[in-house]
Amino acid sequence: MTDSANGGESPLTAPRIDSHVHVFSRASSEFPRQTSDHLPAEREEPVEKLLGEMESNGVDQAVLVQIGGSSLQYHAYLCHCLKEHPGRFRGIGLVPTGIHSMPEHMDRLADKGIVGFRLSSMGGPVDPLDPVDVRNCTTYPIWKRAAERDYVLWLYPRAVDSHVVPFLLDAFPQVRVVFNHLMVCPGEGKLSIDDKGRPHVDVAMPPMTRYSTMGLKVGRLQENTRGLHQYENVCVHLSGQYAFSREPWPYRDLADWHACLKFVFGSTRLMWATDFPWIVEDPGYARLIPILDELLPDLSGAERADIMGGTASTFLRFPPL
Amino acid sequence: MRTTPEQWKSWEEDGVLAVADAVGGDELERLRAAFDSRAAEAKADWLTGVAAGTHPAAFFDIPNAMEKGDIFVDLADHPSYYGLLVDFSKGQVCLQFPQFRTVVPSPLSYVGWHYDVSFSNPLHMKIQLYLDDVGEDGGPFAYVPGSHRPENHPLPQVRHQEDMPGHRTFPGSAGTAILFNSWGMHTSMVNLTLKARKSIILIYEVFTEEKFDPERYGFLADRLETAEKRRLFGLERTRRAG
Numbered sequence: 402m403t404d405s406a407n408g409g410e411s412p413l414t415a416p417r418i419d420s421h422v423h424v425f426s427r428a429s430s431e432f433p434r435q436t437s438d439h440l441p442a443e444r445e446e447p448v449e450k451l452l453g454e455m456e457s458n459g460v461d462q463a464v465l466v467q468i469g470g471s472s473l474q475y476h477a478y479l480c481h482c483l484k485e486h487p488g489r490f491r492g493i494g495l496v497p498t499g500i501h502s503m504p505e506h507m508d509r510l511a512d513k514g515i516v517g518f519r520l521s522s523m524g525g526p527v528d529p530l531d532p533v534d535v536r537n538c539t540t541y542p543i544w545k546r547a548a549e550r551d552y553v554l555w556l557y558p559r560a561v562d563s564h565v566v567p568f569l570l571d572a573f574p575q576v577r578v579v580f581n582h583l584m585v586c587p588g589e590g591k592l593s594i595d596d597k598g599r600p601h602v603d604v605a606m607p608p609m610t611r612y613s614t615m616g617l618k619v620g621r622l623q624e625n626t627r628g629l630h631q632y633e634n635v636c637v638h639l640s641g642q643y644a645f646s647r648e649p650w651p652y653r654d655l656a657d658w659h660a661c662l663k664f665v666f667g668s669t670r671l672m673w674a675t676d677f678p679w680i681v682e683d684p685g686y687a688r689l690i691p692i693l694d695e696l697l698p699d700l701s702g703a704e705r706a707d708i709m710g711g712t713a714s715t716f717l718r719f720p721p722l
Numbered sequence: 723m724r725t726t727p728e729q730w731k732s733w734e735e736d737g738v739l740a741v742a743d744a745v746g747g748d749e750l751e752r753l754r755a756a757f758d759s760r761a762a763e764a765k766a767d768w769l770t771g772v773a774a775g776t777h778p779a780a781f782f783d784i785p786n787a788m789e790k791g792d793i794f795v796d797l798a799d800h801p802s803y804y805g806l807l808v809d810f811s812k813g814q815v816c817l818q819f820p821q822f823r824t825v826v827p828s829p830l831s832y833v834g835w836h837y838d839v840s841f842s843n844p845l846h847m848k849i850q851l852y853l854d855d856v857g858e859d860g861g862p863f864a865y866v867p868g869s870h871r872p873e874n875h876p877l878p879q880v881r882h883q884e885d886m887p888g889h890r891t892f893p894g895s896a897g898t899a900i901l902f903n904s905w906g907m908h909t910s911m912v913n914l915t916l917k918a919r920k921s922i923i924l925i926y927e928v929f930t931e932e933k934f935d936p937e938r939y940g941f942l943a944d945r946l947e948t949a950e951k952r953r954l955f956g957l958e959r960t961r962r963a964g
Contacts, residue, residue, distance in 0.1 A: 527769070527773070528769060529772060529779040529780070529782075529826040530782075530824070530826055530918055532827075532916045533827075559773075560772065560773060560774065560775030560779070561772060561773040561779075563779050564772075564779035564780060564826060564828065567828050567829050567830035568828070568829060570829075570830075571829035571830075586775060587775065588773065588774040588775025588776060589773040589774050589775075590774065591774065591775060604775055605776070608775065609775055609776060609777060609778045610775055610778070610779070612778040612779070612780035612781065612832045612833075613778065613779050613780045613828065613830070613832070614830075615830075616830035616831050616832065616833075616834055617831075617833065617834035617835075617836070618833040618834055618836040625836045625837050625838070625840070626834060626835065626836045627834075627835045627836070627876070627877045627878065627879055627880065627886070627907065628834040628835050628879060628880055628881070628883070629879055629880070629881045630881070631829075631830055631881060631882060633881070
């Protein structure tokens with residue numbers, strides 16, 4: 402499905418949608434979750450705090466992405482938020498890979514309002530020269546179920562999985578796919594937590610993994626390429642700049658890569674997101690509202706409306722406001 | 723060899739031509755064996771880089787191959803195509819970089835349609851030498867004939883490579899060399915087989931003072947015995963054509 406097939410660019414009045422955020426409560430019997438140094442039991446980033454930021458910044462809707470564990474009970478707070486704020490959010494869950502009941506797990510979460518699932522590993526061969534048979538990938542049942550039930554897949558693949566992704570996209574062209582965070586695929590040992598408690602990925606931009614995931618020779622010489630992304634049902638988040646940039650906001654070292662993504666995907670396949678709550682302290686939620694003006698200053702009004710919410714509204718089928 | 727009228731016509735009108743059996747027989751077997759041996763030596767580092775995200779998974783280049791085998795050095799002025807390079811460059815051909823490249827099979831081409839340098843760049847030529855048979859479904863090189871001319875641009879944005887109007891694919895047997903003008907639009911088509919595509923890509927430009935770098939191939943100084951070879955590898959300046 403393509404929204405271009407449904408009429409092209411979003412109207413200038415498209416909703417503003419933050420297409421990738423995390424909320425979580427303190428760990429409790431009501432809302433159990435996994436804990437870590439990064440996410441201690443007493444920490445909370447509740448949905449009310451997110452709603453406050455959204456309200457202050459004119460953001461209408463958001464995509465809540467599960468954090469704190471993949472088992473069903475760990476999704477309790479996410480499901481609670483979806484239930485308490487109908488029409489405001491879409492939910493993306495996690496799937497424990499390697500268990501027999503992955504499709505059933507997905508269905509049970511879908512019954513509670515979750516529309517898609519985030520994957521960070523594809524489970525294919527590590528050596529790119531080994532033959533890829535997608536049926537042998539550990540995530541194959543997830544992709545198959547997504548195709549059967551029209552679930553969205555939310556991808557943040559590891560670098561070692563980047564070459565497997567096109568095989569899965571090719572096998573399941575009907576599945577709606579959203580690459581997280583500028584289509585970066587973090588390398589082994591390159592992910593850390595910075596001194597502000599934010600994820601940090603040590604990656605040279607443009608990412609080397611683009612040769613596998615993008616399929617076009619953009620990057621250093623954007624204007625020398627003629628082509629659109631081969632798979633129409635693939636979107637990319639314009640988000641996570643803080644994690645990849647070597648500069649403070651507005652992260653101008655990433656402007657060229659934003660332009661490449663715009664060139665290859667177009668505004669109807671790009672989604673703006675903040676990655677709340679990691680950005681609350683630096684740069685602050687409000688400063689991410691004008692980030693497109695900083696990094697993609699040549700967008701038309703309609704293109705900007707697409708990326709700021711029109712694409713997410715259509716692609717993720719948000720209910721009308 | 724010198725350029726035939728047909729080759730001149732292809733070069734000027736299309737910007738591309740293929741030389742069948744450019745390398746063959748024992749020479750091809752020795753080349754393939756050397757390529758495989760050097761690739762095997764370097765593979766572990768490549769896999770580590772792939773996992774770390776510092777090396778592309780979509781292709782694998784043997785690092786510093788020219789330092790590791792005379793058979794690779796001898797490809798730069800191979801008699802099966804060197805005369806073409808000399809003629810097309812008006813005697814000012816200069817080797818820039820080689821790529822000893824293995825492209826992994828994927829339903830997504832790793833480069834898509836692109837040109838390498840803009841029209842303001844001096845003439846830039848590439849030789850792509852297949853080390854294995856490459857069929858239509860094996861990720862052959864493809865080129866849009868005539869796209870080396872500015873008047874034929876811009877070309878359309880396409881979602882699928884096969885949709886590029888007027889393009890021509892170049893399947894070929896092992897040892898085939900394809901010579902093309904890098905101003906033109908080219909790509910590696912999708913490789914639908916289970917077999918990686920191995921080729922050697924030699925990149926040349928006409929000599930310019932800006933890119934004169936006698937250090938680049940300084941390690942070959944002892945074995946470049948003629949002035950022509952030293953000019954080809956940039957150890958000496960090429961005189962401008964009068």
